[in-house]
Amino acid sequence: MQAGGAMIKKKTSCIKYTKWGYIFLIPFFLVYTVFSLIPLISTFYNSFFENYMSGLTQVGPNFVGLANYNGLFENTNLLKFTQNTLIMWLMGFIPQICVSLLLAAWFTNIRLKIRGKQFFKVIIYMPNLIMAAAFSMLFFAIFSDIGPINDLLMRLGILDEPFRFLSSVGGTRGLVALMNFLMWFGNTTILLMAGMMGIDVSLFEAAEVDGAKAFEIFRMITMPLLRPIFIYVLITSLIGGIQMFDVPQILTNGSGSPNNSSMTLIMYLNKHLYSKNYGMAGALSVILFICTAVLSLLIYFKFTKKEN
């Protein structure tokens, strides 16, 4: 990597200073072990035990092998909540990726000379930093039956009577998706822009000389070269989607109403944690861990393979 002289210098200093590399890593690994690794192992361990409160009596902990997992899979709830989570994620992600691709393509196209680019970037990224709990509470207030949005829609003549967003499945899921969309499309736009700006401009110029249309250029040049970032965005968003909690939890007050249609996997986990059903909570955590681990490994190999 470096010239010969520097190599030798580095080597001699290495022997003397190597121990400092280890010393500086101590805080990270100490804290990681105490606050993440041990809890993770203990969560796995708990998943093999029957351990819950039945009324006021504590049941367990008794070793039950995979009974908690069987219990989870036998119950239709897990499937239903997985579906809910994925549906709400998709309802937010599809418009998010479309809008972000479009915006990123516009912002990076010098010929369009878009005004106030920096301003738009600042505005669209802003919702990402907003407290999800407060954002959700805000939506709960403004989309309530007599709230300002219903009032606005009626005054504009779009609605004749208030639409009860939180009593309808589509309304509730739609609001969750809308909030997720608003919170993440700015972030995605910025990531995609970074990817697009990395593409060699001469490729576009060559295509233009060959008479390619804007959409053709986008499909044949931008998209293939953007693939790694696109996959990265897709998978990290999915991992984020699996963790969906604050927004639906506050919006529905933890009930996942109407009729459990907006109950997500983490809300389900939270329920088990509060009712102190540690066996079930453990098994659910392990399942979620495996899902995210598989997705993360996909990214990891995708990117390390590219480098080699």
Next chain:
Amino acid sequence: MMEKERSGVAGLKIKRALIHIVLILLTIICLLPFYILLINSTRNHVDIQKGFSILPGKAFLKNFQNLMSNPNLPVLRGIFNSFIVASGSAVLTTYFSSLTAYAIHAYDFKGKKTIFTFILMIMMVPTQVSALGFVDLMRDMNLTNNFIPLIAPSIAAPVVFFFMKQYMESALPIEIVEAGRIDGAHEFRAFNTIVLPIMKPAIAVQAIFAFTSSWNNYFIPSLILDKKDMKTLPILIAQLRSADFLKFDMGQVYMMIAISIFPVMIVYFLVSKSIVQGVALGSVKG
């Protein structure tokens, strides 16, 4: 090229106009909820129930006073608690992530590559999946209703570490450190006096990210804190949501949301440029 451009000028103009309309619409969608929030936090309960308004009311101070003196919601205490937890996390995470990144960046030692890979691997593990063991352990260590479990874990933040490492690769040539060594600087002192000042821009960006994500965090704090005096803002918001909504003074509800949202928003707008750059630079965020 030139001819083509000229013939397409009219088309380009229409396209540009359309794009700007779309951008303005998106801006409105992004800002409308916050505009309603701002307006409604200045109106009293009766006015708010009348519906949407473009103009602000006159009840801002009154809503604020009512909320502050609400005995069921210790908001002032909540702001204080949130602030302590968020700034504690921001300081610890930036300092120790820089230190960890420096260890990987500046030293050559056995197992360095494995350690680096390991940190990258754990980056994506959500905190929720170990929440059960975490809460259990904190209970055993007698750390519930304590801020330590909310602040200390930020010392091991793989995402911040990764950002710092990226930044060091572009901004911290190893020669600078070696020059310090020749001057006889102790390794730890060299980190504090030479490396940290160079890292300032990265630290500033990550401090803001860490502060906001801790300020906004709801899942773990709600499992650790249940004493009234220890609650942070997101927990108070959830409490407000679970209270019987119709009995509530909507002026106070909007004021409470405003207090949770607007401080972060103001800070963001002040330093937005470096934040937006930071997002692209780190390219890894929650």
